[in-house]
Amino acid sequence: xxxxxxxxxxxxxxxxxxxxxxxxxxxxxxxxxxxxxxxxxxxxxxxxxxxxxxxxxxxxxxxxxxxxxxxxxxxxxxxxxxxxxxxxxxxxxxxxxxxxxxxxxxxxxxxxxxxx
Amino acid sequence: xxxxxxxxxxxxxxxxxxxxxxxxxxxxxxxxxxxxxxxxxxxxxxxxxxxxxxxxxxxxxxxxxxxxxxxxxxxxxxxxxxxxxxxxxxxxxxxxxxxxxxxxxxxxxxxxx
Numbered sequence: 001x002x003x004x005x006x007x008x009x010x011x012x013x014x015x016x017x018x019x020x021x022x023x024x025x026x027x028x029x030x031x032x033x034x035x036x037x038x039x040x041x042x043x044x045x046x047x048x049x050x051x052x053x054x055x056x057x058x059x060x061x062x063x064x065x066x067x068x069x070x071x072x073x074x075x076x077x078x079x080x081x082x083x084x085x086x087x088x089x090x091x092x093x094x095x096x097x098x099x100x101x102x103x104x105x106x107x108x109x110x111x112x113x114x115x116x
Numbered sequence: 117x118x119x120x121x122x123x124x125x126x127x128x129x130x131x132x133x134x135x136x137x138x139x140x141x142x143x144x145x146x147x148x149x150x151x152x153x154x155x156x157x158x159x160x161x162x163x164x165x166x167x168x169x170x171x172x173x174x175x176x177x178x179x180x181x182x183x184x185x186x187x188x189x190x191x192x193x194x195x196x197x198x199x200x201x202x203x204x205x206x207x208x209x210x211x212x213x214x215x216x217x218x219x220x221x222x223x224x225x226x227x228x229x
Contacts, residue, residue: 032215043120043207043220044159051215089159093215102147102214103172106159 003027004092006107015116019077023090023107026071030092034104035064035075038087047088048075080114087111118142120221122208128227129198137193137224139208148191149209149218150183152176159207165191166214198228 005024013019021035031052036044050057050064050073057064063076077084088111091104121140129135141148150162163173165183182194191210195202205225209218 034217036220041223043122043209043222046217046219049217091159095215102149102211102216102218103161103164103174104149104151104159104218105161108158 003030004090004105004107006088006090006110008110009108010111010113012113012115013080015082015114016079019075019080019084019112019114021075021077021088021090021110021112023073023075024071025073025092027092027094027105028071029094030105031095032093033064033066033073034091034093035062036089036091036106037084038089038109044089077112080112082114082116085112085114120208120210120219122206122221122224124224125222126225126227128229131200131228132197134194134196135198135226137195137206137208137226139191139193139221140189141191141208141210142219143189145210145212145219147171147211147214147216147218148183148185149211150193151207151209151220152204153207153223154201154204162193195226198226200228202226203228 034049035047038044048062066073087109089109090107123138148165153159163177164171184192205223207223208221211218
């Protein structure tokens with residue numbers, strides 16, 4: 001099941017710079033997208049989401065961009081901080097038959113390391 | 117801040133035994149989920165539960181698995197006759213609605229020997 005793909009297993013950035021995490025999807029029925037952050041031995045923590053009717057959503061240092069025609073979304077973190085070092089997952093949800101019960105399909109994750 | 121809790125944090129069991137993983141979702145949430153993550157693999161959906169019944173389940177969620185909301189606060193995942201390949205982190209999640217963010221618990225690490 002490769003409906004959601006994060007092609008970069010890892011990303012390393014300097015503190016204060018921008019982190020850009022990318023995600024591609026294949027299922028055109030996806031209409032709600034989320035980013036989660038995960039530390040070892042913890043559950044995923046919700047960061048930010050975007051509906052398919054938007055192309056950008058911003059929350060503090062986090063901005064998610066959605067390009068529906070390219071079936072691509074990205075998460076920008078500006079400025080990056082050492083505490084942002086974690087695994088980042090993108091996830092997507094679809095409406096089926098007019099209803100969504102919220103099943104999330106996850107990407108493989110990208111390990112972000114922010115160096116001081 | 118309200119949070120999803122899960123017990124136990126780690127469960128070790130013998131192959132063929134039954135286990136029950138417990139979750140307390142956020143109190144005003146209406147949708148409940150179980151996911152699992154096998155070491156080194158993606159987080160994968162198992163089941164969603166709404167209005168006291170299963171609303172969607174994955175191919176993984178076969179007759180070996182069942183879910184229950186026995187009272188107004190707990191949400192459980194039962195795995196009958198566990199197999200070695202059931203070893204994974206199991207995450208419970210809850211949300212206000214189908215297209216809302218899901219909040220995850222810390223997970224239960226299940227080890228089947």
